[in-house]
Amino acid sequence: MRNKKIKVQTAILTILFAISILFFSPHRLADATLTPTVYVTPSSIKGITPSNNFTIKVNVANVTNLYGLDVEFTWNPNVTKYASHNVHIPVETYPDGVMHKPVLPVEDQVDETASMVGPAPGTRYWLAYAAESPAKVFNGSGTIFDMTFQVVSIGTSSLSILACTLADQLGNVIPSNVQNATFTNQAPPHIKPPAPANLTVSPSSIINPSLTPGNSFTVNVHAQVDRLYAFTFMLGYNSTILNATTVAGNSTFPPATIVKTKGQVKVSSSLVSPSPPINGSLSLASIKFSILATGTSTLNLHNVTLLMSNGTALPINSITSGYFSNVPQKPSGKAKLFLSPPNKNDTKIGDIFPWNVDIANATGMYDYQFKLSYKQNVLLCLGAIVIPPNDDTNFDAEETVNNTLGVLAVRVQYYSPALPINISGNQTVVTITFMVKGHGQTPLTMSNADISTITGGSLNPVVTGGNFTSGSRQVAIIAIKVTGESYDGINYMPALPVKMYPGRILHIGVVPLNNGTFSTETFNVTLHANSTVIGIKTVTLAPLTNTTLIFNWNTTGLIPGENFTLWAQASTVPGQTNTAHNILYDGSVFIKLLGDINGDRVINIADVAEVAAAYGTHPGNPNWNPEADIAPQYGLINILDIVTCTKHYLVKY
Numbered sequence: 001m002r003n004k005k006i007k008v009q010t011a012i013l014t015i016l017f018a019i020s021i022l023f024f025s026p027h028r029l030a031d032a033t034l035t036p037t038v039y040v041t042p043s044s045i046k047g048i049t050p051s052n053n054f055t056i057k058v059n060v061a062n063v064t065n066l067y068g069l070d071v072e073f074t075w076n077p078n079v080t081k082y083a084s085h086n087v088h089i090p091v092e093t094y095p096d097g098v099m100h101k102p103v104l105p106v107e108d109q110v111d112e113t114a115s116m117v118g119p120a121p122g123t124r125y126w127l128a129y130a131a132e133s134p135a136k137v138f139n140g141s142g143t144i145f146d147m148t149f150q151v152v153s154i155g156t157s158s159l160s161i162l163a164c165t166l167a168d169q170l171g172n173v174i175p176s177n178v179q180n181a182t183f184t185n186q187a188p189p190h191i192k193p194p195a196p197a198n199l200t201v202s203p204s205s206i207i208n209p210s211l212t213p214g215n216s217f218t219v220n221v222h223a224q225v226d227r228l229y230a231f232t233f234m235l236g237y238n239s240t241i242l243n244a245t246t247v248a249g250n251s252t253f254p255p256a257t258i259v260k261t262k263g264q265v266k267v268s269s270s271l272v273s274p275s276p277p278i279n280g281s282l283s284l285a286s287i288k289f290s291i292l293a294t295g296t297s298t299l300n301l302h303n304v305t306l307l308m309s310n311g312t313a314l315p316i317n318s319i320t321s322g323y324f325s326n327v328p329q330k331p332s333g334k335a336k337l338f339l340s341p342p343n344k345n346d347t348k349i350g351d352i353f354p355w356n357v358d359i360a361n362a363t364g365m366y367d368y369q370f371k372l373s374y375k376q377n378v379l380l381c382l383g384a385i386v387i388p389p390n391d392d393t394n395f396d397a398e399e400t401v402n403n404t405l406g407v408l409a410v411r412v413q414y415y416s417p418a419l420p421i422n423i424s425g426n427q428t429v430v431t432i433t434f435m436v437k438g439h440g441q442t443p444l445t446m447s448n449a450d451i452s453t454i455t456g457g458s459l460n461p462v463v464t465g466g467n468f469t470s471g472s473r474q475v476a477i478i479a480i481k482v483t484g485e486s487y488d489g490i491n492y493m494p495a496l497p498v499k500m501y502p503g504r505i506l507h508i509g510v511v512p513l514n515n516g517t518f519s520t521e522t523f524n525v526t527l528h529a530n531s532t533v534i535g536i537k538t539v540t541l542a543p544l545t546n547t548t549l550i551f552n553w554n555t556t557g558l559i560p561g562e563n564f565t566l567w568a569q570a571s572t573v574p575g576q577t578n579t580a581h582n583i584l585y586d587g588s589v590f591i592k593l594l595g596d597i598n599g600d601r602v603i604n605i606a607d608v609a610e611v612a613a614a615y616g617t618h619p620g621n622p623n624w625n626p627e628a629d630i631a632p633q634y635g636l637i638n639i640l641d642i643v644t645c646t647k648h649y650l651v652k653y
Contacts, residue, residue: 035062035175035176035177036060036061036063036064036166036174036177038144038164038176039059039178039180040179040180043180043181043182050153051151052150052151053083053148057146059141060166060176061141063098065174066138067131068130068131069098069099069128069129069144069164071125072126072161072163073124073160074158075124075159075160076156077152079153079154079157079183080149080152081112081150084147087144088143088146090135091142097142097144098143100137100138101135103135104130108128110124110125119163123162127144137168156182156186158181161180164178165606194227196315196316196317197224197316197317198317199222199301199316199320200222200319200320201219201299202219203219206219206322207325207326208325208326209326209327209328210326213292213293214290216245216290217289218289219286219322220283220284221284222281223283225280225281225314227308227309228278228279228307230271230305231253231304231305231307233303234264234267234302234304235264235301236300236530237263237299238263238531239262241292241293242290242297243289244265245289248285249269249285250269256285261562262532267285277308297323297324297325299321299323299324304319334460334462335360335461336358336463337357337359338358338446338462339358339372339444339465339466343466343469344466344577345468345469345471345472345473345577349437349470352382354431354432357410357431358427360425360426362451362459363422364454365453365459366452366453366454367451368411368449368450369410369411369448370409370448370450371407371410371447371448372409372432372445373444374408376403376437377437378436378440378441378468378470380435380436381434382435383433384399384401384408384432385430386399389423392414392421394414394415394416395412395413395414395415396412397410409448434468436470439517440469441473442468443467443468444468446465467575468575469574469575469577472517472518473516473518473519473573473575475513475515475571475573476584477510477581477583480508480509480510480584481509481510481511482506482508484506485505486626486629486634487503487504490626499589500592501594502556502558502559502591506553507551508527508550509548510537510549510551511547511548512546514541514546515544516573522539523538523571525538525539526568526569529589532564535552537549560593560594561592561653563591566585566586567586568584570583593648595630595651597610597625598627602650602651602653603650610625610628611641611645614637615637616637619635
């Protein structure tokens with residue numbers, strides 16, 4: 001029975017590899033830190049004059065478990081014209097080659113017009129081979145093919161591997177590096193490196209209370225660039241305040257690819273050869289927002305990628321986001337009497353520290369007074385010093401301290417020939433010295449407070465006290481953990497970073513911590529995916545304890561191709577002065593297209609092979625793969641899962 005099952009799976013794989021003759025498009029890898037390496041030798045060819053020939057080889061080094069490959073290769077036919085090539089597959093025929101027989105040739109075609117359908121744009125030679133059972137895997141190094149060119153003119157020709165996919169016997173992509181070569185028979189021009197780009201949201205700040213709900217405004221994503229050929233950026237915003245209604249890319253570029261999700265816009269575009277790159281100042285796109293409510297929103301410019309015509313990333317000097325507010329501005333100029341800063345904390349009993357009383361916006365001030373109350377078991381007042389706001393010494397000052405009741409009273413009165421005092425900004429008028437007496441928390445309440453004029457009239461100041469905490473009151477988010485749930489309700493641990501089909505459930509564990517030392521804290525924990533709130537939970541924790549809160553995120557309706565950053569926020573607790581750890585960004589979720597088993601943004605033979613490798617399995621079987629369980633009946637991988645994958649064959653997103 002087992003041998004019959006193996007034969008069935010082998011037959012399915014053979015059929016699917018044959019299908020790829022018409023449709024195969026390889027997965028592209030961009031991580032240059034991994035081995036093995038696919039490379040061109042020699043790496044540099046110089047000085048060969050027209051009508052002469054030269055030969056290069058495309059090789060692979062240090063590969064393990066090689067069972068299939070796809071190489072897309074290009075050159076400049078105006079300088080180096082194709083003459084001939086030889087494929088070095090299998091090693092039984094070509095001892096210096098790669099892969100063992102039997103092998104299935106999938107693609108082996110040359111087209112110097114680069115008009116082949118399927119491979120990457122610009123491909124002039126497309127080679128794809130797959131081993132067939134019972135072939136052994138190939139380990140080691142060897143030549144994939146050689147190619148001979150005739151030099152037809154003076155110039156430079158890149159000899160480039162546009163894309164390369166190496167696959168193992170289970171249909172997994174083998175990560176690889178790529179090293180290209182160059183032919184030239186002319187002196188290379190001196191090319192300065194591109195100047196670093198600067199990107200801004202323009203205008204950078206829109207603060208206008210008259211922009212009420214129902215109105216709209218437009219911003220531009222502006223760039224100062226050198227040799228720009230392609231761009232991608234994302235602009236995030238508060239979706240409860242704004243809605244992006246119209247997005248228009250720069251007309252110099254082809255129509256932009258625009259993806260709008262809740263609270264975010266993604267814009268991408270690329271010039272097409274022979275268009276020259278763009279230099280100077282330009283608007284990449286304009287975004288029109290309709291205003292939904294009164295409030296504020298950061299226009300967060302992020303995930304910016306700028307590319308040159310050869311695919312090299314342009315350096316970026318700065319990215320400046322924007323800001324919107326239509327909140328009515330509060331009138332300024334009202335007199336204030338307040339503790340500065342409003343909150344303080346200390347962890348050590350016996351520490352001595354100062355605390356200031358400030359006055360702001362006081363015009364015509366002549367006298368002031370206040371009473372400050374505090375918990376006498378937490379703080380001990382050692383005295384107060386009056387600090388005149390000018391050089392006038394014609395005043396009387398009274399300071400009374402009663403630590404039994406926890407009260408400090410201060411009264412300052414000017415007399416002739418003193419003139420009224422004007423304080424336009426903030427100015428300290430009293431410095432109070434406290435000692436930490438015990439652990440705890442106390443409000444510092446101001447009462448009987450007033451600022452008066454020379455005639456005895458009151459300036460009716462806004463009076464604000466403060467809060468003191470002895471011992472730390474701190475909460476934090478220390479971890480975010482993700483568990484997936486397949487279509488049939490079976491939980492599993494997805495690989496990191498998380499790649500998930502829409503419609504599945506994510507169980508996200510958020511770990512809050514009460515990092516304080518003396519009090520039980522009750523606070524809210526909010527989990528976000530980008531600007532979307534997944535849920536809010538209230539938690540109560542004793543000092544120095546943590547727990548795990550489980551949030552369930554139903555991904556139904558999410559758009560394949562989007563990335564979501566997970567972040568959680570703990571609300572602050574009274575007396576908390578250090579909020580550096582209240583927010584934690586930890587992990588991302590990529591929404592993939594149904595059938596993209598390995599999550600590489602293209603459905604190709606590697607994905608089909610993974611479904612076939614799990615064919616006939618149930619949860620608990622050794623080869624069970626929940627990512628291949630993509631069609632009812634769920635819990636069994638059968639021909640319906642195969643068909644569901646192949647119906648999206650060669651789809652890129």
